[in-house]
Amino acid sequence: MRTFNWAILGPGRIARKFAADLAHVPGAKLHAVASRSLAKAEAFAAEFGASHAVGSYEELLAVPGIDAVYVATPHSEHHAHTLLCLRGGLPVLCEKAFAQNAGQAQEMVRVAQEQGVFLMEAFWTRFFPAIAQALELVQSGVIGEVKHLVADFGFAAPFEPEGRLFNPALAGGSLLDIGVYPLFISQLFLGAPAAVRAVSTPTGTGVDANCAMALAYASGATATLFSTIAATTDNRCVLYGTKGQLQLLGRFHAPTGVRVQLLGEAEAQEFPAPTAGGGYQHEAAHVQQCLAQGLRESPLLPLAFSLALMELLDAVRREIGLRYPGE
Structure with a gap:
Protein backbone atom coordinates (compact mmCIF):
# COMPACT_ATOMS: atom_id res chain seq x y z
CA MET A 1 0.00 0.00 0.00
CA ARG A 2 1.20 3.49 -0.85
CA THR A 3 2.21 5.74 2.04
CA PHE A 4 0.78 9.27 1.99
CA ASN A 5 2.97 11.81 3.74
CA TRP A 6 0.84 14.47 5.41
CA ALA A 7 2.01 17.88 6.57
CA ILE A 8 0.17 20.05 9.09
CA LEU A 9 0.35 23.82 8.74
CA GLY A 10 -0.76 25.36 12.04
CA PRO A 11 -0.48 22.81 14.88
CA GLY A 12 -3.37 24.02 17.04
CA ARG A 13 -6.28 22.32 18.77
CA ILE A 14 -8.07 20.97 15.71
CA ALA A 15 -4.76 19.90 14.14
CA ARG A 16 -4.13 17.71 17.18
CA LYS A 17 -7.39 15.87 16.54
CA PHE A 18 -6.57 15.46 12.87
CA ALA A 19 -3.06 14.18 13.62
CA ALA A 20 -4.42 11.64 16.13
CA ASP A 21 -6.98 10.39 13.59
CA LEU A 22 -4.34 9.75 10.91
CA ALA A 23 -3.61 6.58 12.92
CA HIS A 24 -7.00 5.28 11.69
CA VAL A 25 -6.22 5.94 8.00
CA PRO A 26 -4.47 3.11 6.11
CA GLY A 27 -1.29 4.39 4.49
CA ALA A 28 -1.34 7.77 6.22
CA LYS A 29 1.73 9.18 7.95
CA LEU A 30 2.34 12.55 9.57
CA HIS A 31 5.51 13.64 7.81
CA ALA A 32 5.96 17.34 8.63
CA VAL A 33 4.70 20.09 10.94
CA ALA A 34 4.96 23.84 10.30
CA SER A 35 4.40 26.53 12.91
CA ARG A 36 5.50 30.12 13.47
CA SER A 37 7.23 28.67 16.56
CA LEU A 38 9.93 26.06 15.89
CA ALA A 39 9.63 24.81 19.47
CA LYS A 40 5.90 24.26 19.04
CA ALA A 41 6.41 22.49 15.71
CA GLU A 42 9.10 20.25 17.20
CA ALA A 43 6.95 19.33 20.22
CA PHE A 44 4.00 18.49 17.97
CA ALA A 45 6.19 16.48 15.62
CA ALA A 46 7.71 14.53 18.51
CA GLU A 47 4.30 13.72 19.96
CA PHE A 48 2.85 12.45 16.68
CA GLY A 49 5.97 10.95 15.13
CA ALA A 50 6.57 13.41 12.30
CA SER A 51 10.01 13.38 10.68
CA HIS A 52 10.19 17.13 9.98
CA ALA A 53 9.42 20.27 11.97
CA VAL A 54 9.91 23.83 10.69
CA GLY A 55 9.53 27.21 12.36
CA SER A 56 7.86 29.07 9.49
CA TYR A 57 5.16 28.23 6.99
CA GLU A 58 7.39 29.14 4.04
CA GLU A 59 9.97 26.55 5.11
CA LEU A 60 7.38 23.80 4.65
CA LEU A 61 7.77 24.14 0.87
CA ALA A 62 11.36 22.93 1.13
CA VAL A 63 10.49 19.72 3.01
CA PRO A 64 10.79 16.79 0.59
CA GLY A 65 8.18 14.09 0.11
CA ILE A 66 4.97 15.88 1.14
CA ASP A 67 1.82 14.44 -0.47
CA ALA A 68 -0.80 16.72 1.13
CA VAL A 69 -0.98 19.68 3.52
CA TYR A 70 -3.70 20.13 6.12
CA VAL A 71 -4.14 23.89 6.69
CA ALA A 72 -5.46 24.43 10.21
CA THR A 73 -4.75 28.09 10.94
CA PRO A 74 -7.47 30.66 11.86
CA HIS A 75 -10.11 31.52 9.22
CA SER A 76 -8.42 34.81 8.39
CA GLU A 77 -5.25 32.98 7.32
CA HIS A 78 -6.72 30.17 5.18
CA HIS A 79 -6.47 32.15 1.96
CA ALA A 80 -2.78 33.11 2.30
CA HIS A 81 -1.63 29.74 3.60
CA THR A 82 -3.54 27.75 0.99
CA LEU A 83 -2.12 29.91 -1.81
CA LEU A 84 1.38 29.45 -0.39
CA CYS A 85 1.04 25.67 -0.58
CA LEU A 86 -0.74 25.56 -3.94
CA ARG A 87 1.88 27.77 -5.57
CA GLY A 88 4.50 25.43 -4.13
CA GLY A 89 2.77 22.52 -5.87
CA LEU A 90 1.42 20.97 -2.67
CA PRO A 91 -2.14 19.51 -2.53
CA VAL A 92 -4.23 21.18 0.19
CA LEU A 93 -6.97 20.14 2.58
CA CYS A 94 -8.04 23.51 4.03
CA GLU A 95 -10.02 23.69 7.26
CA LYS A 96 -13.46 25.24 7.14
CA ALA A 97 -14.62 27.93 6.82
CA PHE A 98 -12.79 27.68 3.50
CA ALA A 99 -11.81 31.35 3.52
CA GLN A 100 -12.84 34.68 5.01
CA ASN A 101 -15.09 35.53 2.07
CA ALA A 102 -16.10 34.31 -1.38
CA GLY A 103 -13.56 36.50 -3.16
CA GLN A 104 -10.70 34.79 -1.34
CA ALA A 105 -12.21 31.36 -1.99
CA GLN A 106 -12.51 32.11 -5.70
CA GLU A 107 -8.81 33.00 -5.87
CA MET A 108 -7.89 29.79 -4.04
CA VAL A 109 -9.87 27.73 -6.54
CA ARG A 110 -8.45 29.63 -9.51
CA VAL A 111 -4.85 29.12 -8.36
CA ALA A 112 -5.47 25.41 -7.68
CA GLN A 113 -6.83 25.00 -11.19
CA GLU A 114 -4.00 27.01 -12.78
CA GLN A 115 -1.40 24.99 -10.90
CA GLY A 116 -3.18 21.70 -11.52
CA VAL A 117 -3.05 20.91 -7.79
CA PHE A 118 -5.68 19.18 -5.63
CA LEU A 119 -7.70 21.40 -3.26
CA MET A 120 -10.57 20.53 -0.92
CA GLU A 121 -12.30 22.19 2.01
CA ALA A 122 -11.85 20.18 5.22
CA PHE A 123 -15.57 19.88 5.94
CA TRP A 124 -15.26 16.66 7.90
CA THR A 125 -19.05 16.30 8.37
CA ARG A 126 -19.49 15.47 4.67
CA PHE A 127 -17.53 12.23 5.02
CA PHE A 128 -19.22 10.62 8.04
CA THR A 275 -17.05 5.61 13.62
CA ALA A 276 -13.61 4.84 15.01
CA GLY A 277 -11.42 7.70 16.18
CA GLY A 278 -12.59 11.28 16.28
CA GLY A 279 -14.06 11.38 12.78
CA TYR A 280 -11.35 13.34 10.97
CA GLN A 281 -9.98 10.15 9.47
CA HIS A 282 -12.85 10.01 6.96
CA GLU A 283 -11.86 13.22 5.17
CA ALA A 284 -8.16 12.28 5.25
CA ALA A 285 -8.90 8.87 3.72
CA HIS A 286 -11.04 10.53 1.04
CA VAL A 287 -8.24 12.94 0.11
CA GLN A 288 -5.86 10.00 -0.23
CA GLN A 289 -8.34 8.23 -2.51
CA CYS A 290 -8.64 11.36 -4.67
CA LEU A 291 -4.86 11.77 -4.90
CA ALA A 292 -4.40 8.08 -5.76
CA GLN A 293 -6.85 8.57 -8.65
CA GLY A 294 -5.11 11.72 -9.86
CA LEU A 295 -8.13 13.93 -9.12
CA ARG A 296 -7.81 17.71 -8.70
CA GLU A 297 -10.93 18.03 -6.55
CA SER A 298 -13.34 15.84 -4.60
CA PRO A 299 -16.42 14.36 -6.26
CA LEU A 300 -18.19 14.35 -2.85
CA LEU A 301 -17.23 17.89 -1.86
CA PRO A 302 -16.47 19.69 -5.14
CA LEU A 303 -14.99 23.18 -5.15
CA ALA A 304 -18.23 24.59 -6.58
CA PHE A 305 -20.00 23.47 -3.39
CA SER A 306 -17.45 25.24 -1.18
CA LEU A 307 -17.68 28.40 -3.28
CA ALA A 308 -21.48 28.38 -3.01
CA LEU A 309 -21.21 27.93 0.76
CA MET A 310 -18.82 30.89 1.04
CA GLU A 311 -21.24 33.00 -1.00
CA LEU A 312 -24.00 31.98 1.40
CA LEU A 313 -21.84 32.98 4.39
CA ASP A 314 -21.22 36.34 2.70
CA ALA A 315 -24.97 36.78 2.17
CA VAL A 316 -25.63 36.14 5.87
CA ARG A 317 -22.90 38.60 6.87
CA ARG A 318 -24.47 41.25 4.64
CA GLU A 319 -27.77 40.63 6.42
CA ILE A 320 -26.24 41.07 9.88
CA GLY A 321 -23.86 43.87 8.87
CA LEU A 322 -20.66 42.05 9.81
CA ARG A 323 -17.46 43.04 8.01
CA TYR A 324 -13.94 41.97 8.89
CA PRO A 325 -10.92 44.31 8.82
CA GLY A 326 -9.65 44.92 5.30
CA GLU A 327 -12.91 43.99 3.56
Missing part, protein backbone atom coordinates in the same frame (compact mmCIF):
# COMPACT_ATOMS: atom_id res chain seq x y z
CA PRO A 129 -20.98 7.35 7.17
CA ALA A 130 -24.21 8.66 8.72
CA ILE A 131 -24.30 11.54 6.22
CA ALA A 132 -24.13 9.10 3.31
CA GLN A 133 -26.98 7.14 4.92
CA ALA A 134 -29.11 10.23 5.43
CA LEU A 135 -28.60 11.47 1.87
CA GLU A 136 -29.55 8.07 0.48
CA LEU A 137 -32.70 7.91 2.61
CA VAL A 138 -33.82 11.44 1.73
CA GLN A 139 -33.05 11.08 -1.98
CA SER A 140 -34.96 7.78 -2.13
CA GLY A 141 -38.06 9.57 -0.84
CA VAL A 142 -38.39 7.75 2.49
CA ILE A 143 -39.63 10.89 4.29
CA GLY A 144 -41.32 12.29 1.19
CA GLU A 145 -40.69 15.81 -0.02
CA VAL A 146 -38.59 17.80 2.46
CA LYS A 147 -40.51 20.87 3.62
CA HIS A 148 -38.34 22.16 6.45
CA LEU A 149 -34.90 21.69 7.99
CA VAL A 150 -33.78 22.85 11.42
CA ALA A 151 -30.18 22.83 12.65
CA ASP A 152 -28.34 24.49 15.51
CA PHE A 153 -24.80 24.56 16.87
CA GLY A 154 -23.79 26.39 20.01
CA PHE A 155 -21.37 26.36 22.90
CA ALA A 156 -20.54 28.85 25.63
CA ALA A 157 -17.11 30.43 25.16
CA PRO A 158 -15.42 32.72 27.71
CA PHE A 159 -15.05 36.24 26.34
CA GLU A 160 -11.46 36.70 25.22
CA PRO A 161 -11.26 39.80 22.99
CA GLU A 162 -7.92 38.76 21.43
CA GLY A 163 -8.89 35.08 21.09
CA ARG A 164 -9.73 33.37 17.82
CA LEU A 165 -13.48 33.32 18.48
CA PHE A 166 -13.87 37.02 19.30
CA ASN A 167 -11.14 38.82 17.37
CA PRO A 168 -12.44 40.49 14.19
CA ALA A 169 -8.92 40.40 12.71
CA LEU A 170 -9.08 36.59 12.92
CA ALA A 171 -12.58 36.50 11.34
CA GLY A 172 -14.11 35.60 14.69
CA GLY A 173 -17.76 35.16 15.66
CA SER A 174 -20.16 32.24 15.74
CA LEU A 175 -21.01 32.32 12.03
CA LEU A 176 -17.69 31.40 10.42
CA ASP A 177 -16.68 29.10 13.25
CA ILE A 178 -19.84 27.02 13.79
CA GLY A 179 -22.72 28.70 11.92
CA VAL A 180 -21.10 27.29 8.82
CA TYR A 181 -22.26 23.81 9.93
CA PRO A 182 -26.03 24.50 9.84
CA LEU A 183 -25.52 26.33 6.54
CA PHE A 184 -23.51 23.40 5.18
CA ILE A 185 -26.15 20.83 6.13
CA SER A 186 -28.95 22.95 4.64
CA GLN A 187 -27.01 23.32 1.37
CA LEU A 188 -26.22 19.60 1.28
CA PHE A 189 -29.87 18.55 1.56
CA LEU A 190 -31.73 21.50 0.02
CA GLY A 191 -29.27 23.19 -2.35
CA ALA A 192 -28.93 26.93 -2.84
CA PRO A 193 -31.62 29.10 -1.22
CA ALA A 194 -33.74 31.60 -3.13
CA ALA A 195 -33.93 33.94 -0.13
CA VAL A 196 -31.76 34.49 2.95
CA ARG A 197 -32.64 36.43 6.09
CA ALA A 198 -30.57 36.70 9.26
CA VAL A 199 -30.27 38.56 12.55
CA SER A 200 -27.48 38.53 15.10
CA THR A 201 -26.37 39.66 18.53
CA PRO A 202 -22.89 41.25 18.59
CA THR A 203 -20.14 40.56 21.11
CA GLY A 204 -18.09 43.32 22.72
CA THR A 205 -15.67 43.15 19.79
CA GLY A 206 -18.41 43.49 17.16
CA VAL A 207 -18.40 39.93 15.81
CA ASP A 208 -21.56 37.85 16.21
CA ALA A 209 -22.31 35.97 19.43
CA ASN A 210 -25.66 34.66 18.12
CA CYS A 211 -26.71 34.29 14.51
CA ALA A 212 -30.24 33.20 13.54
CA MET A 213 -30.92 32.44 9.89
CA ALA A 214 -34.08 31.77 7.87
CA LEU A 215 -33.76 30.40 4.34
CA ALA A 216 -36.33 29.73 1.62
CA TYR A 217 -35.93 27.52 -1.46
CA ALA A 218 -37.49 27.38 -4.91
CA SER A 219 -38.73 23.87 -4.05
CA GLY A 220 -41.03 25.34 -1.40
CA ALA A 221 -38.84 24.17 1.48
CA THR A 222 -37.55 26.42 4.26
CA ALA A 223 -34.77 26.15 6.84
CA THR A 224 -34.27 27.59 10.32
CA LEU A 225 -30.62 27.69 11.37
CA PHE A 226 -28.84 29.01 14.47
CA SER A 227 -25.33 29.38 15.87
CA THR A 228 -24.03 30.82 19.11
CA ILE A 229 -20.86 31.08 21.18
CA ALA A 230 -22.89 32.32 24.15
CA ALA A 231 -24.78 29.14 25.13
CA THR A 232 -24.71 25.39 24.68
CA THR A 233 -27.39 24.08 22.30
CA ASP A 234 -28.51 20.59 21.29
CA ASN A 235 -26.39 20.56 18.08
CA ARG A 236 -29.36 18.93 16.41
CA CYS A 237 -30.54 18.60 12.82
CA VAL A 238 -34.00 17.40 11.74
CA LEU A 239 -35.51 17.25 8.26
CA TYR A 240 -39.31 17.34 8.11
CA GLY A 241 -40.90 15.72 5.06
CA THR A 242 -44.40 15.00 3.81
CA LYS A 243 -44.12 11.35 4.93
CA GLY A 244 -42.14 11.76 8.15
CA GLN A 245 -38.96 13.14 9.62
CA LEU A 246 -35.27 12.28 9.68
CA GLN A 247 -32.89 13.22 12.47
CA LEU A 248 -29.10 12.97 12.48
CA LEU A 249 -28.22 11.24 15.74
CA GLY A 250 -25.69 12.67 18.17
CA ARG A 251 -24.12 16.02 17.40
CA PHE A 252 -25.29 16.55 13.83
CA HIS A 253 -21.91 17.82 12.62
CA ALA A 254 -20.34 14.52 13.74
CA PRO A 255 -23.34 12.16 13.50
CA THR A 256 -23.43 8.65 14.91
CA GLY A 257 -26.44 7.47 12.91
CA VAL A 258 -29.86 8.37 11.54
CA ARG A 259 -33.37 8.11 13.02
CA VAL A 260 -36.43 8.02 10.76
CA GLN A 261 -39.94 8.53 12.13
CA LEU A 262 -42.65 7.99 9.53
CA LEU A 263 -46.16 9.34 9.87
CA GLY A 264 -48.59 6.81 11.29
CA GLU A 265 -45.88 4.52 12.63
CA ALA A 266 -45.42 4.16 16.37
CA GLU A 267 -41.79 3.08 16.25
CA ALA A 268 -38.93 5.06 14.76
CA GLN A 269 -36.25 3.28 12.74
CA GLU A 270 -32.64 3.84 13.72
CA PHE A 271 -29.65 3.30 11.46
CA PRO A 272 -26.47 3.38 13.55
CA ALA A 273 -23.25 4.41 11.85
CA PRO A 274 -20.49 4.31 14.45
